[in-house]
Amino acid sequence: MRPLSKKLSSIERSQTMMLFARAKKMKAEGIDVASLTAGEPDFPTPQVIKDAAIKAIEENFTKYTANQGIPELLKAVAEKFQRDNNLHFEPSQVLISCGAKHSLYNSLQAICNRGDEVVIPAPYWVSYPEMTKLVDAVPVIVKTSPANQFKITPTQLKKAISKKTKAMIFCTPSNPTGAVYSKDEILAIAEVVKTSGMYVISDEIYEKVVYDGLEHFSIGSIDAIRDQVITVNGVSKAYSMTGWRIGFLGARKDIVDAAEKVQSQVTSNANAIAQRAAYAALNGNLNGEVKAMVQEFDRRRQFLVSEFQKIKGLEFVYPRGAFYIFANVKNFIRKTANGLNIASAEDLCEYLLSKHLVATVPGSGFGAKDWVRMSYACSMADLQKAVGRIHAAFEKLQ
Numbered sequence: 001m002r003p004l005s006k007k008l009s010s011i012e013r014s015q016t017m018m019l020f021a022r023a024k025k026m027k028a029e030g031i032d033v034a035s036l037t038a039g040e041p042d043f044p045t046p047q048v049i050k051d052a053a054i055k056a057i058e059e060n061f062t063k064y065t066a067n068q069g070i071p072e073l074l075k076a077v078a079e080k081f082q083r084d085n086n087l088h089f090e091p092s093q094v095l096i097s098c099g100a101k102h103s104l105y106n107s108l109q110a111i112c113n114r115g116d117e118v119v120i121p122a123p124y125w126v127s128y129p130e131m132t133k134l135v136d137a138v139p140v141i142v143k144t145s146p147a148n149q150f151k152i153t154p155t156q157l158k159k160a161i162s163k164k165t166k167a168m169i170f171c172t173p174s175n176p177t178g179a180v181y182s183k184d185e186i187l188a189i190a191e192v193v194k195t196s197g198m199y200v201i202s203d204e205i206y207e208k209v210v211y212d213g214l215e216h217f218s219i220g221s222i223d224a225i226r227d228q229v230i231t232v233n234g235v236s237k238a239y240s241m242t243g244w245r246i247g248f249l250g251a252r253k254d255i256v257d258a259a260e261k262v263q264s265q266v267t268s269n270a271n272a273i274a275q276r277a278a279y280a281a282l283n284g285n286l287n288g289e290v291k292a293m294v295q296e297f298d299r300r301r302q303f304l305v306s307e308f309q310k311i312k313g314l315e316f317v318y319p320r321g322a323f324y325i326f327a328n329v330k331n332f333i334r335k336t337a338n339g340l341n342i343a344s345a346e347d348l349c350e351y352l353l354s355k356h357l358v359a360t361v362p363g364s365g366f367g368a369k370d371w372v373r374m375s376y377a378c379s380m381a382d383l384q385k386a387v388g389r390i391h392a393a394f395e396k397l398q
């Protein structure tokens with residue numbers, strides 16, 4: 001038998017996806033698992049969006065579209081970038097893809113050559129290093145500190161840059177830490193970006209999910225580096241549309257053309273019906289719905305924070321955005337419970353799932369080995385159930 005791709009032996013599977021699938025399977029088997037794994041709002045997609053999709057089907061809008069996206073959606077995205085992010089793109093500078101994940105991958109394909117380095121602050125979203133490796137580039141991981149709320153500093157960034165640096169992947173609000181960079185912090189990072197000439201792939205998928213009166217700021221809106229920034233966003237999180245698979249990017253025209261070329265050979269256009277639905281999301285005056293969803297996430301965040309503050313030895317950085325709490329579990333490692341030896345955060349997650357029926361994700365996939373990510377994008381009832389079980393589980397480890 002001929003061997004499979006060598007490259008894939010160095011690529012990890014998405015741990016979040018695996019644990020999400022495992023919790024889902026247990027639930028399907030009738031096991032009452034409280035799952036804090038998913039990065040997915042639990043609210044239904046708003047009705048106007050669903051209506052637009054139904055109408056698209058009824059109108060037989062079910063064929064290939066232009067590879068780049070349907071004109072009205074390209075225009076709506078350009079207007080969204082202007083309205084929300086102070087980014088000035090023509091519709092021709094937008095590319096619609098199959099989720100923000102796809103937009104990120106297309107961006108990397110568009111700019112990277114073999115051996116180029118891509119700076120990734122850790123903790124990072126699980127897919128950044130793996131996607132970087134898939135395009136034959138090299139991830140350069142920069143460890144950030146919880147003392148700085150897991151934000152990369154300009155000095156750290158400067159140090160990570162070499163002659164081979166092609167780009168940095170920048171994510172605010174952050175998955176998994178919930179960190180939100182301020183405008184001043186971003187301006188300071190932009191100075192380094194400007195001097196180095198590298199690109200920034202700015203993942204802004206959680207831009208709407210910020211708390212405590214903070215405001216999202218787009219790095220691409222800084223005049224001095226506008227042409228170096230690829231801004232990635234989508235409808236998955238803001239409009240509860242994870243399954244529809246629509247993401248988009250805005251960038252310099254030649255970058256968009258390159259990304260579009262990649263897409264034209266790999267997937268062609270994003271789903272036609274979902275593009276109509278995404279148009280309805282962006283043009284549907286849904287600010288009220290988005291605000292209500294964020295308020296509900298905030299209520300859950302505060303509940304989880306107050307409960308976790310009661311667990312002696314559990315440390316975490318106060319999350320300011322997205323819908324995750326990233327907790328340090330080092331004080332619970334090397335303990336024994338229910339006959340299980342807990343030697344790592346993975347073991348702890350296994351203990352939580354198998355003995356206490358709470359699914360969480362170990363930090364190793366996010367580049368932080370003693371940490372665990374818990375999502376509060378699940379119902380309050382599930383969250384309460386999970387918290388009760390987590391208290392019981394950690395008590396046994398004291």
Ligand SMILES: Cc1ncc(COP(=O)(O)O)c(C=O)c1O
Nearest residue numbers: 039099100101125175234236247
């Ligand atoms: C930081 C980050 N970027 C991108 C994505 C992918 O979004 P989409 O579902 O639109 O592909 C996710 C999804 O979890 C994410 O957490």
